[in-house]
Ligand SMILES: Nc1nc2c(c(=O)[nH]1)N[C@H]1C(S)=C(S)[C@@H](COP(=O)(O)O)O[C@H]1N2
């Protein structure tokens with residue numbers, strides 16, 4: 475197997491997880507000493523075609539540099555010529571629109587810090603093994619996005635009163651890999667309720683961390699749907715359609731959907747908001763820690779709907795928990811970093827570290843996996859075992 479990413483590497487955690495099938499190079503030392511370079515060599519290759527790259531979560535910082543931000547593609551990334559490209563707005567609208575790249579950039583813009591997490595983040599920790607890209611901790615990242623509020627575009631278009639949802643479609647297309655699928659290629663597309671689309675916080679972004687949107691993150695334009703799992707934030711956005719019936723496309727009902735017990739039935743529903751979650755960035759799995767030392771356990775926590783109220787840490791496999799310190803200020807729809815100063819025991823051995831977040835709406839990370847969620851929305855507490863010696 476070839477690794478097409480120049481100087482690609484796998485992290486120590488990847489090796490420990492024994493992913494023998496992964497493309498591999500021995501530039502590990504480089505990774506350990508790399509400071510903050512923003513090249514794709516900082517990413518962990520999960521799949522070559524379509525390209526799927528994981529952020530090295532051990533390198534956690536408030537904003538993820540563009541070259542370290544995870545990449546999730548379902549089809550080959552399209553090359554879009556921004557000069558001939560135009561955003562189409564159509565369906566149940568009074569004025570169908572065609573907006574050029576230049577026109578969009580002329581409109582009033584806003585910048586928001588938003589965390590994106592793939593609904594499959596952490597899938598490698600599921601037992602039995604679940605289908606899909608075997609993400610560890612790094613299918614989550616945070617950037618500052620600049621663009622035009624979707625609400626402003628919808629206002630211009632004049633959405634019909636019977637509109638219920640807004641469908642967003644990307645310029646990429648192909649045949650999905652899941653068994654139940656339409657004949658022939660389809661575009662990657664997803665809907666959000668009209669109410670969410672009109673809220674003002676959904677962006678049509680053309681900048682990421684102050685730079686033009688990189689091709690792998692959706693150049694020239696992508697949606698950013700704050701608080702939702704990443705699948706809603708359509709890249710290479712080409713078409714916006716107002717619809718008067720709920721959208722039932724492949725990525726809405728077959729993929730990125732799950733079974734929810736509702737009204738006495740198991741019902742297939744689309745995945746929407748991110749569930750409350752925290753992750754430990756340091757130490758990493760199987761890290762060796764000096765006995766009797768003080769170790770700074772460090773991580774991030776986020777929730778789709780609400781700010782993080784608290785993060786609790788256990789260093790004894792969940793028997794007892796203590797409060798972690800939340801760092802910086804809360805930013806709506808962005809992760810909150812946290813730390814916990816661990817007085818490391820003087821006894822050598824394996825220790826199970828756990829973190830558990832609670833949001834201000836009162837949602838806490840579950841300790842058990844909800845099996846109805848199959849291979850998505852993985853937010854239960856996953857221990858990180860370390861070696862004290
Ligand atoms: N057009 C298009 N948009 C897309 C996808 C895609 O494959 N095609 N993947 C989605 C998924 S599942 C996620 S998690 C995010 C990832 O965004 P990123 O690659 O910028 O991290 O993009 C979403 N938008």
Ligand SMILES: [Mo]
Pocket residue numbers: 546591592593594703704705
């Ligand atoms: Mo995703």
